[in-house]
Amino acid sequence: MTAGSLGPRLSLGAAPLGYSPDVNPTASELRLPAERRYVLVAKRAAAGFAAVAGLDVEALDDLVIAVAQACENAISLTERVAGPGNGQIRLAFTIADSALEVRVRSSLSRAELEAAAERHAVAAQAAREAQALEAQEMAMQLMGLFVDDFGYRMDERTGGLRVRLTKYLVR
Numbered sequence: 001m002t003a004g005s006l007g008p009r010l011s012l013g014a015a016p017l018g019y020s021p022d023v024n025p026t027a028s029e030l031r032l033p034a035e036r037r038y039v040l041v042a043k044r045a046a047a048g049f050a051a052v053a054g055l056d057v058e059a060l061d062d063l064v065i066a067v068a069q070a071c072e073n074a075i076s077l078t079e080r081v082a083g084p085g086n087g088q089i090r091l092a093f094t095i096a097d098s099a100l101e102v103r104v105r106s107s108l109s110r111a112e113l114e115a116a117a118e119r120h121a122v123a124a125q126a127a128r129e130a131q132a133l134e135a136q137e138m139a140m141q142l143m144g145l146f147v148d149d150f151g152y153r154m155d156e157r158t159g160g161l162r163v164r165l166t167k168y169l170v171r
Contacts, residue, residue: 034087074106
């Protein structure tokens with residue numbers, strides 16, 4: 001190169017920028033948000049790696065379908081645990097002599113897991129309270145089976161309960 005050229009300047013023995021000699025060129029990882037709209041990106045990446053690995057069209061299509069399903073299942077799990085819009089999907093592609101291996105993994109950050117645990121605890125408490133209220137309601141109704149007339153009032157604020165039971169006298 002001449003002094004006025006605009007090309008990259010490399011000294012002998014220097015590697016180009018961004019190159020790391022310890023990186024395996026047959027393995028790559030793609031990280032995506034755990035959102036359904038990114039499944040298309042995962043499918044395209046899988047198709048690209050399948051083509052590079054030399055898979056025929058039918059095998060490529062089969063792999064793309066399997067990767068899409070794996071991503072959908074991973075996203076569903078992160079949504080169940082932490083709600084929509086949380087988490088990350090990682091796709092690891094490894095090309096070997098006779099195979100292309102794709103690993104799909106979902107993960108949540110510590111903050112996302114803690115927030116999910118808090119939401120689950122609140123939801124579990126609400127479910128327990130609803131179940132207890134239902135059991136109490138059933139107990140009140142059961143009490144009414146043994147009398148001719150009854151009524152009750154529960155005050156959730158104070159925890160107070162008033163019950164009126166009437167059994168008519170037979171004369």
